[in-house]
Amino acid sequence: MFFPRLALASIIFISSCLTITFTSGATLANDEVEALKIIGRTLGKTDWDFSVDPCSGDKNWNLINDHDAVDANGVACNCTFDNNKTCHVVSILLKAQNLSGTLPPELANLAFLQEIDLTLNYLSGTIPSDWGSLQLVNISLYGNRLTGSIPREWANLSSLTRLVLQQNQFSGNLPPALGNLPKIDAMVLSSNNFTGELPETFANLIAMKQFGISDNNFTGNIPKFIFQNWTKLQEIYFQGSGLRGPIPTIDSLENLTYMILRSCNLIGELPASLGEYTNLKTLDVSFNRLIGEIPPSLSALNVSLNQL
Numbered sequence: 328m329f330f331p332r333l334a335l336a337s338i339i340f341i342s343s344c345l346t347i348t349f350t351s352g353a354t355l356a357n358d359e360v361e362a363l364k365i366i367g368r369t370l371g372k373t374d375w376d377f378s379v380d381p382c383s384g385d386k387n388w389n390l391i392n393d394h395d396a397v398d399a400n401g402v403a404c405n406c407t408f409d410n411n412k413t414c415h416v417v418s419i420l421l422k423a424q425n426l427s428g429t430l431p432p433e434l435a436n437l438a439f440l441q442e443i444d445l446t447l448n449y450l451s452g453t454i455p456s457d458w459g460s461l462q463l464v465n466i467s468l469y470g471n472r473l474t475g476s477i478p479r480e481w482a483n484l485s486s487l488t489r490l491v492l493q494q495n496q497f498s499g500n501l502p503p504a505l506g507n508l509p510k511i512d513a514m515v516l517s518s519n520n521f522t523g524e525l526p527e528t529f530a531n532l533i534a535m536k537q538f539g540i541s542d543n544n545f546t547g548n549i550p551k552f553i554f555q556n557w558t559k560l561q562e563i564y565f566q567g568s569g570l571r572g573p574i575p576t577i578d579s580l581e582n583l584t585y586m587i588l589r590s591c592n593l594i595g596e597l598p599a600s601l602g603e604y605t606n607l608k609t610l611d612v613s614f615n616r617l618i619g620e621i622p623p624s625l626s627a628l629n630v631s632l633n634q635l
């Protein structure tokens with residue numbers, strides 16, 4: 328590595344003579360650089376190199392090219408502030424990076440952050456309530472070793488559209504105040520140890536398209552509002568959630584595509600109205616105690632009624 332380093336040194340020397348190259352580049356606000364140092368340390372992100380600007384894309388500061396890549400690893404900045412001189416961090420994606428630390432409260436110091444994705448790491452500890460002060464749009468903590476409950480302060484995340492906490496060891500009841508976040512269109516809480524009933528306030532979450540709570544310890548019946556008020560619903564995953572049937576009357580869910588109600592202690596008959604949902608691709612009501620016949624309206628659809 329001797330030669331590349333030497334080459335880099337001479338480039339820096341040359342360009343520092345041509346000061347224009349440097350002064351025209353926008354840089355990350357100082358307080359955010361300091362916050363990132365703490366955030367990296369707390370998460371266990373050891374390869375962030377602070378000898379260069381975190382918004383430069385140099386060294387290990389990857390710019391996010393493919394948002395959906397399973398190992399997306401990078402920081403995205405908005406550099407249009409202060410006449411294109413100042414950057415703020417808007418997105419941090421550290422998926423499958425073997426991080427083994429804890430969640431940093433200092434994330435709250437990145438005031439412009441819209442997205443945090445720490446999918447598939449080994450992070451432990453609880454969720455910092457401080458994050459509730461941010462204008463986060465997307466949160467994914469999918470596949471870690473996190474514990475504790477969802478802080479009630481998160482009721483202030485008024486921009487939140489996507490909350491993915493799947494496959495951790497979260498517990499406790501869901502804060503009713505989360506029902507005040509009407510932009511949420513995806514909430515995936517599957518494979519945790521959440522308890523209690525789904526709060527009635529969730530009837531307000533009318534943007535919901537994807538809702539997954541499989542493999543938890545919830546109690547109570549499947550709430551009516553899911554089928555009455557969440558008219559945009561496309562996918563629901565309830566298998567082993569703890570919730571019980573009957574299946575409430577379904578009013579109008581024209582875009583329902585996946586409905587997984589496996590092992591839900593469902594009783595009674597399947598609502599005939601299900602047959603009206605021409606977009607329904609998978610209906611799984613296996614391992615329940617349903618009675619009666621498959622409604623003729625359903626047999627016309629391409630639906631897998633596993634072990635009814």
Ligand SMILES: *[C@@H]1O[C@H](CO)[C@@H](O)[C@H](O)[C@H]1NC(C)=O
Nearest residue numbers: 404405406407408415417439
């Ligand atoms: C950057 O921030 C400005 C000011 O908030 C905003 O108008 C603009 O849309 C942002 N740019 C991007 C690419 O998000």
Ligand SMILES: *[C@@H]1O[C@H](CO)[C@@H](O)[C@H](O)[C@H]1NC(C)=O
Nearest residue numbers: 353406407408409410411412
């Ligand atoms: C900032 O940069 C953008 C894109 O290069 C440009 O369109 C805009 O006019 C610049 N704004 C200022 C205030 O210099």
Ligand SMILES: *[C@@H]1O[C@H](CO)[C@@H](O)[C@H](O)[C@H]1NC(C)=O
Nearest residue numbers: 398400421422423424425426
């Ligand atoms: C994470 O650890 C595994 C196993 O040691 C290794 O194969 C993989 O490359 C590591 N990933 C990263 C991004 O460091």
Ligand SMILES: *[C@@H]1O[C@H](CO)[C@@H](O)[C@H](O)[C@H]1NC(C)=O
Nearest residue numbers: 394395418441442464465489
């Ligand atoms: C939030 O996530 C969605 C889906 O991955 C993505 O399309 C969108 O751009 C993200 N929004 C922000 C503000 O990061």
Ligand SMILES: *[C@@H]1O[C@H](CO)[C@@H](O)[C@H](O)[C@H]1NC(C)=O
Nearest residue numbers: 459460479480481482483504
């Ligand atoms: C939400 O933010 C407001 C204003 O900053 C604050 O007064 C309130 O206590 C916060 N709510 C929660 C539940 O943290």
Ligand SMILES: *[C@@H]1O[C@H](CO)[C@@H](O)[C@H](O)[C@H]1NC(C)=O
Nearest residue numbers: 496497498519520521522544
């Ligand atoms: C789930 O919570 C119950 C009751 O609090 C507890 O007994 C059980 O060990 C927890 N399970 C997991 C996987 O955390």
Ligand SMILES: *[C@@H]1O[C@H](CO)[C@@H](O)[C@H](O)[C@H]1NC(C)=O
Nearest residue numbers: 518519520521542543544567
């Ligand atoms: C639910 O709670 C029971 C006992 O309270 C526990 O045995 C079981 O493991 C819990 N289920 C999950 C998915 O944690």
Ligand SMILES: *[C@@H]1O[C@H](CO)[C@@H](O)[C@H](O)[C@H]1NC(C)=O
Nearest residue numbers: 529530531532533552555556
């Ligand atoms: C849910 O839908 C029912 C029936 O349409 C309606 O009476 C109720 O006001 C709705 N609730 C909310 C919170 O929108």
Ligand SMILES: *[C@@H]1O[C@H](CO)[C@@H](O)[C@H](O)[C@H]1NC(C)=O
Nearest residue numbers: 558559560579580581582583
């Ligand atoms: C169903 O999906 C179509 C096509 O994406 C969309 O135009 C329509 O608004 C959706 N309906 C509801 C109730 O969300």
